[in-house]
Amino acid sequence: MRTVIFIPARYASSRYPGKPLAELRQKDGSTKSLIRMSWEAARAIEGVDAVYVATDDARIAEHARGFGAEVIMTSEACENGTARCAEAAAQLGEAPDLVVNFQGDAPLTPPWFVEGLIAAMKADASVQMATPVLRCDRQTYENFTEDRRNGRVGGTTAVFDRHMNALYFSKEVLPYIAPGKLPEPIPVFHHVGVYAYRPGALKAYIETPVSELETLEGLEQLRFLSAGLAVRCVEVEARGRLFWELNNPEDVARIEAALEAS
Template sequence: MKTVIFIPARYASTRYPGKPLVDIRQKDGSAKSLIRMSWEAACAIEGVDAVYVATDDARIAEHARSFGAAVVMTSSTCENGTARCADALAQLDGRPDLVVNFQGDAPLTPPWFVEELIAAMQADPTAMMATPVLRCDRQTYDNFVEDRQNGRVGGTTAVFDAKQNALYFSKEVLPYIAPGKLPTPIPVFHHVGVYAYRPDALKAYVEAPISTLETLEGLEQLRFLSAGMPVRCVEVDARGRLFWELNNPEDVARIEAALEAQ
């Protein structure tokens, strides 16, 4: 199955302008940009035929080419990463069987998260799209709660049914757990912002209307749910690693600490 990865990257982030070019301190004391770290993480995934940075910004494109990344220039009208992947796909010669949207702000994504996502799509030809979910450990759950208590929009949580199809995604911590009543294991799942789509799913996405829930939550995947298109949730195991995305400036320290601990 021919699989390509697109890393959507835009400069004009509402919460963190210029985020793809932010430098992250590495364990050896050097620094790498967020987009370079994400590209290197994507290149470590097995079973992928090509990796592209998809952007509409010349600064990001120039920087990405400087460290050897292939770049697809996309329209500035792409409203989110999924739409940018659809735009980039239309520019490729040849049609892949599977498109992976690897977020440019999640360099801590282990390769096996995406490998297991691809394997799940291979195992079920009826699945049109899928995304990983990760059961929260105590540190990740506390990060979620801390962000919400301080008025920050951080990571995303997912709830799904017995068939692993998504019921909802939210930037709130779902399900609600009363203080002092946190059970073990923690029944909160961190949505890992990676998606695998069949090309037809991307086509259906850009043809579907923008939904109210998508606009309110700022979560592109809710358009699929609003349009009645199933989203398969694939549970993955962090294997002791801390996973977190760079959503806010405060997350730089969290990611640097995670790199130091690896």
């Protein structure tokens, strides 16, 4: 099964303009750009045939080529990462059997998150799209609730049925838990913003109109759910590592602290 990873990257972000080029301090005191860290994380994933940065921005493209990444230029019309992956995949000479959308703002994504996702897709040919979910530990749950208390839109949570098919994704913390009643294990799952699609799922996405829920939440995967297309959630394990994305400038310190502790 030919598997290709795309790292969608755009410069114009409403919450963090120029985010892919943001420099983060490493454990040794040096710095690396967010897009380079994400590319290196993607390159560490086993069972992948190629990794590309997909962007519409010449600054990002030049920077990515400078550290050795293969770049596919996409149009400015791409409304989100899924659309950018679909456009990039169409430019490949050999069509992939599986496309992985690896977020350019999640350099803390361990390789086994994506390897588990790919394995789940290979094991069940009926699954057209899948995404990882990670049960929150106390620190991650506190990160979520702190962001919401301060009016920041941070990570995304996922709820799913007993067959592991997604019921909903939200930038709110779901399910709601009354203050002082946090159970163990914590029943909140952090949605890891990685997606694996079969070509038919990407085609269906492009052909499906934008949904109201997708627009309200700002979450592209809700278009699949609104259209009645199943999204399989694959639970992954942290193995002692903190996972968080760089959604806001405030997240830089969180990620740098995690790098220092690694």
